Amino acid sequence: MKWVSKDIEIYLTAKEYVDTAVIPLYSVSFGNEMKQSASNAEFITLLTNYLERQFTGRLMLVPPYTYLKSDQYEDIINGLKKWEENIDKEQFKHIFYITSEIDWKNFEDELKGSLIWLPSLPLEHLNESQRISMVESQVKQLQSLFTQKWHENL
Numbered sequence: 001m002k003w004v005s006k007d008i009e010i011y012l013t014a015k016e017y018v019d020t021a022v023i024p025l026y027s028v029s030f031g032n033e034m035k036q037s038a039s040n041a042e043f044i045t046l047l048t049n050y051l052e053r054q055f056t057g058r059l060m061l062v063p064p065y066t067y068l069k070s071d072q073y074e075d076i077i078n079g080l081k082k083w084e085e086n087i088d089k090e091q092f093k094h095i096f097y098i099t100s101e102i103d104w105k106n107f108e109d110e111l112k113g114s115l116i117w118l119p120s121l122p123l124e125h126l127n128e129s130q131r132i133s134m135v136e137s138q139v140k141q142l143q144s145l146f147t148q149k150w151h152e153n154l
Helices: 005-013 031-054 073-089 102-110 128-152
Strands: 020-028 059-061 065-068 094-099 114-117
Touching: 020 031, 020 073, 031 059, 031 094, 031 128, 065 073, 073 094, 073 102, 094 128, 102 114, 114 128
Parallel strands: 020 059, 020 065, 020 094, 094 114
Antiparallel strands: none
């Protein structure tokens, strides 16, 4: 389910079945890092949208947690922890963070959910069918990871 009114309406009537929140993590940079920042966000957007389609009815794709790459990580983590508190109140049993920012691996232990780091794949030079094929391949790997996490917490 996506963060759109139609899907939220369905979610509100079927909360007991939607036990997983997926939060894309995007850093925003300007200047020399702007293109890489945009590329990372584009890749994670395609990936999480495809993942949401695979698990419709089981997970909620929330809006991305977006921050300036130049911000202090302590401030970024504290902001994300506020999201966690609110997501916990909604009784999601599982939280997955998906990012292309390797720096998140240093803070993984501070998060309640599962961090998934994937290196960004350069999509700008691929045609549409190549993009889809590449993203499908990544999502297949993620599907088994999600399934494994769900079974661990039964």
